[in-house]
Amino acid sequence: MRFSALVLASIIGLIAGTPPTLANGLEPENSLVVTSAKDVFPPDAIFPKEWWPILDQRSFFAVTSVSAGQKTIAAAGESLMTQPDKTCSIYDSSICFNTARFYQPDLPQAVISGLVKWDRDNALLLGLDTGFRSDKLTVSPAVMIGLTHRQYLSDKRDAQFLIEAAGWVGQSVSHRPCVDQYDRSYYCGNLSAWSDFSYNPHPTNLYLKLWYDVVF
Amino acid sequence: MFDDLPRALFAIRRLALIAACAALAACSGGGGGGGTAKSVTGITSTYSTDGSQEITTTTYSDGSQSSQSLPGTLTTPIYSSDGSQKTLVYSFNDGTTHIGATLTGVLTTPIYSADGSQKTLVYSFNDGTTHNGSTLIGTLTTPIYSADGSQKTLVYNFNDGTTHNGATLIGQASISWPDHITKVTIYSFSDATTKIVTQTIQPTTALPTLTAAAYPADWTAGTSTGVVTKPATSPKQDVYGDGVVKQVWEDGTASKPFNQSTLTPNGATGAGAINDPNAYVSFVADAKPVNNNTATTMTFDLRWGTPDPAGPSYAANFSQGTSTYTLPKSTFIFRALLSSGSGACAIASTETVGCGATLTQPSSDIIDAWNKGWTGKGQNVLIWDDLGASPLSTHPAIVETVAHRYAWDANFYGMSWSNNDPSIVLNTVYNLDGTQTSTSSPLSMSVINMSFGANLTSYLGAQPSGGWSTTQLLTARTYFSGFTSDVNLLKQTAFQGAFNFNTAVISKAAGNDSIDAQYEPLNWYLAKDSNTVLRLLIVGALNGIGTTTNKTDIASYSNKAGSDPTIQSRYLMESGLVAYPNGNTYGGTPLSSTDQGTSFAAPRVAAYAAIMRQKFSNLTAPNTADILLATARYDTLSCYQGPSAGPTGGCNKAIYGQGEASLSRALAPVGYLK
Secondary structure (H helix, E strand, O other): OOOOOOOOOEEEEEEEOOOOOOOOOOOOOOOOOOOOHHHOOOOHHHOOHHHHHHHHHOEEEEEEEEEEOOOEEEEOOEEEEEOOOOEEOOOOOOOEEOOHHHHOOOOOOEEEEEEEEOOOOEEEEEEEEOOEEOOOEEEOOEEEEEEEEEEEOOOOOOEEEEEEEEEEEOOOEEEOOEEOOOOOEEEOOOOEEHHHOOOOOOOOEEEEEEEEEEOO | OHHHHHHHHHHHHHHHHHHHHHHHOOOOOOOOOOOOOOOEEEEEEEEOOOOOEEEEEEEEOOOOEEEEEEEOEEEEEEEOOOOOEEEEEEEOOOOOEEEEEEEEOEEEEEEEOOOOOEEEEEEEOOOOOEEEEEEEEOEEEEEEEOOOOOEEEEEEEOOOOOEEEEEEEEOEEEEEOOOOOEEEEEEEOOOOOEEEEEEEOOOEEEOOOEEOOEOOOHHHHOOOOOOOEOOEEOOEEEEOOOOOEEEEOOOOEOOEOOOHHHOEOEOOOOEOOOOOOOOOEEEOHHHOOOOOOOOOOEEEEEOOOOOOOOOOOHHHHHHOOOOEEEOOOOEEEOOEEEEOOOHHHHOOOOOOOOOOOEEEOOOHHHHHHHHOOOOOOOOEEEEEEOOOOOOOOOHHHHHHHHHHHHOOOOEEEEEEOOOOOOOOOOOOEEEOOOOEOOOOOOEEOOEEEEOOOOOHHHHHOOOOOOOOOHHHHHHHHHHOOOHHHHHHHOOOOOEOOOEEOOOOEEEEEOOOOOOEHHHOHHHHHHHOOOOHHHHEEEEEEEOOOOOOOOOEOEOOOOOEOOOOHHHHHOEEEEEOEOOOOOOOEEOOEEOOOOOEOHHHHHHHHHHHHHHHHHHOOOOOHHHHHHHHHHHOEOOOEOOOOOHHHOOOOOOOHHHHOOOEOOHHHHHOOOOOOO
16 A cells, blocks of 8 residues: 555755665555665665765755555554445445544644655654544554664675664554444444454554665 | 888988988079078979879978979779779889879670670770770570571670670471461470471462363364264362372363363364363263362363364354254253264263264354354343243253354353243243252343243134134133233342343244234233333244345244234244254154244344344343344345335235344444444
8 A cells, every 4th residue: 555645755855965866666565654765775886986975975855755635544654444435334244334424534644754864874764644533533643763774885885784773653543433323332444343343552663674785 | 011112212212312412512403502502401292193204392491492203104004893994003113103094984896705695895995995894694585586487596685775696596397287288397496495387388289281172084074973082181289288189170160160271282183272261161970080089080071152262163163164063962951961862862971972962054144243253152041931841841942952053152041931840940040951040149131032922722722724713812812811920020120039030132932823923912911011012022933044045934833923013013033943953852852853933933033132232232122122123124035025115125014024133234233323
């Protein structure tokens, strides 16, 4: 799942030096928010060697993904659920209800991620989730923070290790049940009994990524 | 005599000095002038304030004086009797001695005797010396014992107000066990005293283990004809501090099963442990060891309703498309065994594995509900039936089986409306194992199934080809007005001090006389009572389970919804077929798979109610009944002509009432979601 408004490597703030040429395309991600350091740390060996002094001095601020007003509701940078138009009972699929109103947010949820690359080999990863508030689901705002570091394995700059560590902090999720005419409580996501529904009220998403790149 | 010696020497010295001065005529000391000689007129001797110096003063004839100081040397001091004061003594070179200042000592670290019983005071003086003073003799006070009581430290009190720990004595232990967990240790000490220490030592427990049941391969193939090897347990073993070993056997009852967490998987067969803490593991009475200390094996039976994840679970078996399921062992229902055969399987004491009844597959929405965890767990279902028939009636067993097969995790109870058999007490609640249910604690029923009513034939005679007349039926309804006592019983909140029937959904079989339901007297009295009508479901019989693609119709024998608006509004339908194929027996009596009746439709609906109330715990009995009525459907009935034919699809409410009950629809939300 990827946000339609995803803007990869849209560099909106150039502090110094020449912006890097980012690799085209990204490997599939589970996360809704693309923070992959791999794409902002291409091995310098792919560039002419005379560029390297310039590349060594570059630092910049880049937005790596932007999402707003999507059907997918995010928490901790990952998909929590999709805003339903209607929900059919898991006990009888022929019985369906319009449940869209229960997940209509007051304000569209926006999730933005980016990075600040301050020298040749290090970058600070940042993210912001504005949260989601509707009748049956509330996701609090949260921030993502992380670091990435590159380590060249030779002076030829054709082989490198990349390490990226980041995580979302401060997010909380609160679901509320739908209630039918007889005061029976259901989870409106699939109309199962509320007593069978459980969720993580404090989702966390901490991750560590490692890459090894070689240019042939 | 020698005491006068210094004084004598002093006198000699003074006379010698006077003589010398006279000879020289010049012991002026004051330097008198004029050449006039002066003579010594007197010599006196005194001591300095601290006594360390002797001062000699010479007086001359002209009145002048001269002085001379002689320093003394400290010699052996003199101490007060308690040693707290020290008097300095000086010795002078003229052979004299003089007593000087007296110093007052300050107490410092005392010295104790080896056993701590004596304390010598030590004083420190300001001339840098110390001195041992008096020695105090201590008196014994309360001793101090080590934590385990094996060591005793003597404690002495001294008359200066101090205490001191003396010697520590090591006790010699003598142990006795008044019982297996009380350890009494008597420590004897060298001062001829003893210390008694009493401890409670709990035994070390080895929990029981169980070799899981071994299932034949054909379970997974779905034929369910194999033999299940019963699980066997080891005893719970307690090793006591006195060396006694006791083997404690769980009794295997539902309230006291063996410790599930200790069950060990049987790797050889691939079957794992029974790890469902709620699994009902029933004890086989005839295998119970009679002597707790000698038995070696205890056999358990995974009985009816046991969800055993290690084996083929009841629901899972049907989910695989199997049309029948055979229970591992016979099921005891109120008065006798429901078995898959006769002979040994019909006798509780001789039955073997493989005797369990074979049950047919329920409808798909039931299996689907099971797989989502809806099994009626925790709900109490009362089967009010002919438990006291003589000879034994198969009716209550069939009714219970139908309900139990659907809500297989509910708690089932029985109550008899007859007592032709003297072993059965009228209107008394029984457990499934045939024992009377305890009235020591309250028990609320979630559902009461009533598959009985008036025997109209006994009163009106056989029904003529044109049926009984309305007049006859109304007369019979009046005749059977005694049913109002049954209605009143259903309103009891503490029947026999324990049973709350007022909270139960009432699932009532409509009757099998092919008449309108309002003419079955018990239907009528239940529907006309303002309390019971709210939770009443009158259940007619269908020829089978209807689906939208395989519709069914009302059974020819079934009472119809009728024209009474109240009863019509409380009337719904279910399959009236029994729940098993031929080959099963109850108390040795063969059961026929072709048995039908509203008696077997009602327990299906009763099970639906129990299942609904399992997870929607806030549902009241009237709400539960209302939902089942509101979600019953016509589109599975052969009368259904489509939505264009109206709300009922063209089905006559006077026949079908609210339609066929649907569990899946009843579990889904009803009305406006908020």
